[in-house]
């Protein structure tokens with residue numbers, strides 16, 4: 256069976272009848288202290304919308320609270336002031352997703368992930384420092400780690416928030432660092448590239464990306480920097496004679512890569528590679544996030560996007576049309 260209705264195709268008054276992910280379930284008891292309403296979201300790879308199942312029988316609460324996928328019947332009944340839609344659901348029946356790899360339900364990278372993994376492996380082969388290459392291999396020679404690294408998202412919102420996003424982001428950061436290393440001859444290329452590959456490995460445990468993409472409890476409680484340090488620490492302990500000073504530099508670079516205390520780094524970048532990695536990371540996160548906003552707004556009729564909280568600004572959406580016109584004019588001359 257093929258999924259016919261996608262969240263981004265739903266509009267006001269559309270009748271809903273398809274299989275969706277059920278998430279963020281919350282039950283609220285009305286003032287009469289008896290009637291229970293179920294508030295939740297229905298989602299697939301194209302997005303999510305709010306849904307309400309009014310007047311749920313109390314003996315169904317436990318069962319409904321555990322549903323991951325359901326055949327949902329109902330209708331889009333409301334468009335809120337912020338233009339988001341709300342569905343009123345009349346029937347919710349637990350089921351299995353329509354495809355085993357959840358490809359209709361989780362957003363996916365458009366890149367060829369096998370090629371990107373090959374890119375990472377050839378970078379690892381290019382590392383000449385024995386200890387650094389060994390450290391990288393201790394992670395990437397483990398098929399379970401490699402599989403998770405290939406599937407994890409880079410984030411749940413903002414930049415590369417889809418399966419394969421972590422791999423895409425890592426390859427971009429590595430490529431930026433490679434250029435940085437070519438410009439500044441003082442930079443130790445092996446160390447910078449190693450840290451670029453490892454900087455976000457904690458994300459394989461910060462997020463769940465099996466059936467739904469969300470933070471894990473570990474991710475919420477510790478965050479990917481702390482998880483990453485723990486992973487690197489464990490590997491270094493299992494390696495033979497990894498130099499202590501190199502271990503400190505690697506850990507410092509990993510934990511300072513967000514560059515600011517308020518963004519979760521407990522130390523500010525204090526070595527050359529750490530400052531380079533921080534800006535390479537920031538560059539890809541911001542540029543990729545920007546591209547994401549433009550893609551999401553491609554059908555938006557206004558010149559300026561809505562307010563983007565993480566950029567603290569609206570972005571100008573017309574640049575492509577202007578640049579294209581100027582290029583065409585130049586070609587005619």
Ligand SMILES: [Fe+2]
Nearest residue numbers: 454455479512
């Ligand atoms: Fe990070």
Ligand SMILES: [Fe+2]
Nearest residue numbers: 424454455536
């Ligand atoms: Fe990153």
